[in-house]
Amino acid sequence: MKTDDWIAMLATGAQPVPAHALERRLFAALVAGGAGAATLMLLVFGLRPELAQMAALPMFWGKLGFAAALALPAGWALLRLARPGADWRRVLRWVALPVALVWALAGWALLQSPEADRWGQVLGSTWRSCPFNIALLSVPMWIACFWVLRRAAPTRLAWAGAGAGLLSGAVGALVYAVHCPEMALPFVAVWYVAGMMIPTLLGALLGPRLLRW
Template sequence: MKTDDLMNLLATGATPVPRHAGERRFALALGLGLVGALAWVHLMYGVRSDLGEVWATSAFGVKLAMPLAVAVSGLAVVFRLAHPGARVRGWAWGLWLPVALLWAWAMWVLAQAAPGTRAALVLGETWRYCVFNVMATALPVGVALFWALRGLAPTRPMLTGAAAGWLAGAVGAVVYALHCPEMQAPFLAVWYVLGMAACALLGALAGRRWLRWSGAPAGAAGGGG
């Protein structure tokens, strides 16, 4: 078969892709994932009873600032990775800079605290299950993002999966904060970040398996990650 004939055959029945189809797909995925995460927290943990009182406090603002900033940048990064040839550029800074700032703030808090209180600032009362709870809350978001990505064309599956997991973990951390009683920066800097990092690791592994193009060679799955 000649090349021209093959191209004509492949193009048979092709229709134009609707404008902004990718944006709508991501918006739907994030919307469904967020609803699932909120439902999970409401049904399994419950919203903290004093949320109305702490909502406007600076401590709660700091608690939400890191995952919210990561989520905004993460959405831009994941959307770009979902399109061949798109460049991440400066958005990648937003994936780790908020975490670095939180770590710096946590170190300052620990340095100012009495030595006998530092362990309590890091461990809080819920360290044993915080990481799991962040991951569980992020799961609906991660599943929805992978659904969106499988309808697009990521060329770096492990990297895209890791970024999607990091984004899902950030959204999960924001939603889980509606229940979590911990407010100290050292606790958040350790356990929230570990929960998000675990989501990123799982996302990378899932991306290697489920975001690879079906026609790509097996060795290409790990490329670019």
């Protein structure tokens, strides 16, 4: 069989990809992953009885805002990494910006606090479990993101896996913030970021295996 005939046979019945198909898949993954994380949070941790009082504190919304500020550029980066040849590096500054801002504000808060209170603000009472709780709640979104990438055409597999992990970690942190009793900014700057890094590193390690064509 000639090459032209072979190509024509392979192309028979091929249909163009619907416009914005990847965006719709990612939106469906966000809905499914977010719902899965919320369900897992309710099953494993439950709602705190003092949630209404926590919601009256500015830092409660600050935690949610920080996680959302990372989830948005992480989703944008994932859309680019899912396409071959798309420019994604300039998105990194929008990923780094909320982290740098929270670290700067946390450093300022520590400088304004008495020295005896600084470690308490960093460690809180849940530092041993917080990162792993966030990583646990990221699992539904992690699976959903890799489902999206498996149906796309990523070429930088480690970076694509890391992007999926970062988005998953941000969603996990967003959901966990509803349960988390910690309200100190230095705690969030250290342990929330650590929790989001767990699925990010896992995605970078497993991306080349799970996303291989």
